[in-house]
Amino acid sequence: VEAVPLDDRGLLLGDGLFETLLWSNGALVLGVEHGGRMIRGAGVLGLPPPDLEAFLACAEAAVRDTGLTAERCAVRVTLTAGSGGRGLDRPAAPLPRLFATAAATTRSTEPAKLVISEVRRNAGSPTSRVKSLAYLDNILAREEARRSGADEAVMLNTEGRVACAAVANIFWLEGRILSTPAIEAGCLDGIMRAGTIRAARALGLEVRESFSGPGALIAADAVFLTSSLIGVRPASSLGDTIYGSSRVVEALAAAVAPIC
Amino acid sequence: VEAVPLDDRGLLLGDGLFETLLWSNGALVLGVEHGGRMIRGAGVLGLPPPDLEAFLACAEAAVRDTGLTAERCAVRVTLTAGSGGRGLDRPAAPLPRLFATAAATTRSTEPAKLVISEVRRNAGSPTSRVKSLAYLDNILAREEARRSGADEAVMLNTEGRVACAAVANIFWLEGRILSTPAIEAGCLDGIMRAGTIRAARALGLEVRESFSGPGALIAADAVFLTSSLIGVRPASSLGDTIYGSSRVVEALAAAVAPIC
Numbered sequence: 001v002e003a004v005p006l007d008d009r010g011l012l013l014g015d016g017l018f019e020t021l022l023w024s025n026g027a028l029v030l031g032v033e034h035g036g037r038m039i040r041g042a043g044v045l046g047l048p049p050p051d052l053e054a055f056l057a058c059a060e061a062a063v064r065d066t067g068l069t070a071e072r073c074a075v076r077v078t079l080t081a082g083s084g085g086r087g088l089d090r091p092a093a094p095l096p097r098l099f100a101t102a103a104a105t106t107r108s109t110e111p112a113k114l115v116i117s118e119v120r121r122n123a124g125s126p127t128s129r130v131k132s133l134a135y136l137d138n139i140l141a142r143e144e145a146r147r148s149g150a151d152e153a154v155m156l157n158t159e160g161r162v163a164c165a166a167v168a169n170i171f172w173l174e175g176r177i178l179s180t181p182a183i184e185a186g187c188l189d190g191i192m193r194a195g196t197i198r199a200a201r202a203l204g205l206e207v208r209e210s211f212s213g214p215g216a217l218i219a220a221d222a223v224f225l226t227s228s229l230i231g232v233r234p235a236s237s238l239g240d241t242i243y244g245s246s247r248v249v250e251a252l253a254a255a256v257a258p259i260c
Numbered sequence: 261v262e263a264v265p266l267d268d269r270g271l272l273l274g275d276g277l278f279e280t281l282l283w284s285n286g287a288l289v290l291g292v293e294h295g296g297r298m299i300r301g302a303g304v305l306g307l308p309p310p311d312l313e314a315f316l317a318c319a320e321a322a323v324r325d326t327g328l329t330a331e332r333c334a335v336r337v338t339l340t341a342g343s344g345g346r347g348l349d350r351p352a353a354p355l356p357r358l359f360a361t362a363a364a365t366t367r368s369t370e371p372a373k374l375v376i377s378e379v380r381r382n383a384g385s386p387t388s389r390v391k392s393l394a395y396l397d398n399i400l401a402r403e404e405a406r407r408s409g410a411d412e413a414v415m416l417n418t419e420g421r422v423a424c425a426a427v428a429n430i431f432w433l434e435g436r437i438l439s440t441p442a443i444e445a446g447c448l449d450g451i452m453r454a455g456t457i458r459a460a461r462a463l464g465l466e467v468r469e470s471f472s473g474p475g476a477l478i479a480a481d482a483v484f485l486t487s488s489l490i491g492v493r494p495a496s497s498l499g500d501t502i503y504g505s506s507r508v509v510e511a512l513a514a515a516v517a518p519i520c
Contacts, residue, residue, distance in 0.1 A: 003263035004271055006361050011264055012338065013395040014274035020347075045396070046403055074347075078272065087280075087334075088395070088402040088427050101266050120384025124418045125397045127379075134394030135273040135348070136305070137385045142348040143306055158384045158418035167348050 001099035008097060009090065010080025014134030016096070017041045019055075021191075021228050022260065023063045023073035023102065029259055030228065031056050033191045038079060040189075041130035042096075047081055050098050062100035074105040074229055080133070105229060107260070110151075111236035111243075112225060114165070116214055117141035117153035121163040121186035128157070128186040142166040152225065154217065154238065157186040161211045168227040169193040172220035173205075173248055179216065182209040192226040192260065199255035205248070222246035224253075231260030261359035268357060269350065270340025274394030276356070277301045279315075281451075281488050282520065283323045283333035283362065289519055290488065291316050293451045298339060301390035302356075307341055310358050322360035334365040334489055340393065365489060367520070370411075371496035371503075372485060374425070376474055377401035377413035381423040381446035388423070388446040402426040412485065414477065414498065417446040421471045428487040429453040432480035433465075433508055439476065442469040452486040452520065459515035465508070482506035484513075491520030 010016035019038050022029040035055035042049035059075045066073075077100040084091040119141040122128050138155070145153035145166065154170060157163040164170055164187040171180045171193075178200045181187045200207050210216070217223055222243050223235040232253035235243055270276035279298050282289040295315035302309035319335045326333075337360040344351040379401040382388050398415070405413035405426065414430060417423040424430055424447040431440045431453075438460045441447045460467050470476070477483055482503050483495040492513035495503055 001266070003265050004268075005263050006261070006338075006359055008264075008271070011268070011271045011340075012278070012336070012393070013399060014393050015396055015399050018272070045400070076272070078266075080271075088399050089406070090399070090403070099266055118384075119386070120382060120418075122380060122382035122385070122397065122418060124378075124380025124416075125382070126400065127396050132396050133272070133274050134396040136275055136387050136392050136394040137382065139273060139275055139348050139350070140305070140386065143350070146349070156384075158380075158382060 001097060004080070004097065005083060007083045008080050009082060009085060010078065010097070010133050013088070014132060016078065016080035016133040017045065018076060018078045018131055018133060020074055020076050021059065023075050026069060028056065028059055028075065030191050031059060037131070037189065037191065038077065042079065044126050044130050045132070047094055047096055050079055050096065054098060058098050058100045062102040066102045068102055068104055071104045072106070073102045075100055075102045108230055108233060111234040112152050113150040114152055114154050114223070114235050114238040115145050115148050115150040116239065117144050117155050119144065119155060121155045121157040123157040123159050123186045129183055129188065131188055138166040156214060160213055161185050162214055162217060163187045165225050168225035168230065171196065171224050171226065172217050173222040173246060174220050176205050177208060178205045179208045179210045179212065182211055185211050190226060192228050192231065192256065195256050195259055196226050196232060196252060199252055203251055203255065222249050224249050228260065231256050261357060264357065265343060267343045268340050269342060269345060270338065270357070270393050273348070274392060276338065276340035276393040277305065278336060278338045278391055278393060280334055280336050281319065283335050286329060288316065288319055288335065290451050291319060297391070297449065297451065298337070302339065304386050304390050305392070307354060307356055310339055310356065314358060318358050318360045322362040326362045328362055328364055331364045332366065333362045335360055335362045368490055368493060371494040372412050373410040374412055374414050374483070374495050374498040375405050375408050375410040376499065377404050377415050379404065379415060381415045381417040383417040383419050383446045389443055389448065391448055398426040416474060420473055421445045422474055422477060423447045425485050428485035428490065431456065431484050431486065432477050433482045433506060434480050436465055437468060438465045439468045439470045439472065442471055445471050450486060452488050452491065452516065455516050455519055456486050456492060456512060459512055463511055463515065482509050484509050488520065491516050
């Protein structure tokens with residue numbers, strides 16, 4: 001696939017899914033996990049799931065075609081619902097379209113300045129729990145954060161509970177208790193979120209998946225973001241609240257470093 | 261534009277807008293109104309707006325290229341945020357991409373069977389009030405309606421108020437009072453919605469833009485949908501609630517017939 005026809009449902013309606021994963025040291029990182037999440041997401045959207053082998057081959061081919069096999073790359077794999085149908089209605093047998101692109105990437109090591117966005121995650125839609133192509137709310141949240149001089153937006157859900165950042169999961173630490181929004185709060189089932197929870201338990205932390213208002217972030221000792229491209233990225237501030245460095249967060253960042 | 265490159269932000273992230281308008285009797289119907297709405301929507305999303313002349317020329321060219329100038333056509337005009345940027349972040353100066361497609365269409369004259377969808381409209385996002393490419397919630401609502409044997413889904417917003425149908429605005433009548441959700445309830449500023457409100461006032465009806473729960477629909481004498489492609493389409497039922505025919509709704513359908 002080098003271009004997408006004008007009747008593609010991903011292009012026209014956001015009907016599809018994507019994954020962003022890392023290529024590092026000559027191989028995909030957690031490719032099976034990312035492929036598995038796309039397969040589960042296709043189930044949520046009612047689309048025929050991609051084959052895991054096809055997912056991995058597509059991602060690898062994108063890196064090889066770009067000639068970046070020796071670099072650290074971000075690989076984006078996209079699955080659209082394919083062509084056809086009539087208005088909102090899908091064709092009787094959708095034929096999804098799978099494609100991937102790759103680009104060299106570096107990891108942000110600077111702590112992130114956060115703000116709480118006015119744009120809410122929709123707690124009343126299954127699309128808030130999959131990595132769908134309908135990402136416009138997150139774009140607007142990110143633009144709002146940039147305009148206010150911050151790096152990233154914290155999104156609350158429509159019930160006012162913390163859900164996620166525009167393009168990352170979020171965690172906060174209070175003493176030895178590490179909290180992150182429950183999936184049902186409207187966040188993505190992040191691959192690095194899961195890795196961080198495992199690492200935290202191995203370090204003896206208590207992990208809670210919660211439905212908390214933004215006050216929990218303001219009261220926390222430390223806040224950090226996770227994603228497959230950034231690993232664990234500490235927050236330096238949330239609005240007027242300043243966070244110092246945290247040895248626990250540093251230990252978590254070191255623990256997940258082999259997979260980011 | 262005959263295909264869209266793989267780095268298009270509309271394709272990758274739903275970053276863009278669309279309009280669906282009618283071609284009838286050899287001309288676009290309410291083309292200036294649809295173009296104006298896309299221009300306003302671009303302002304909401306922070307994108308450079310299309311030129312009105314370019315919008316109209318693009319829509320007309322799509323009909324002529326398809327050779328359907330003598331038919332009744334649905335014309336879909338799409339504006340994406342264009343190529344480039346990095347992840348969620350748009351490029352410093354986005355160059356939007358405008359394209360259109362056309363297909364012959366017939367008007368549904370059958371009354372519609374409605375059900376209330378489990379998928380909610382996001383009352384906490386500006387994207388619920390523009391016709392954005394991030395339409396996946398509406399697709400899932402429509403699929404849910406089809407699975408239950410209905411024709412169209414009624415979507416409540418995240419606060420439980422009636423917002424719209426998956427691909428139409430909604431109205432209900434009680435005596436001589438015609439109600440429709442307020443724009444702030446999370447519905448689109450429909451061109452046919454505005455035309456219907458004008459027609460209703462000309463017929464001496466009182467029109468209310470409201471924040472109402474689904475009980476208002478169940479208690480109504482009549483319920484109907486509006487869109488540029490369907491005009492006024494009566495509902496025959498909402499779940500177990502059956503609606504008879506209504507002379508007032510027939511008069512409204514006749515009043516808007518010249519523009520649909």
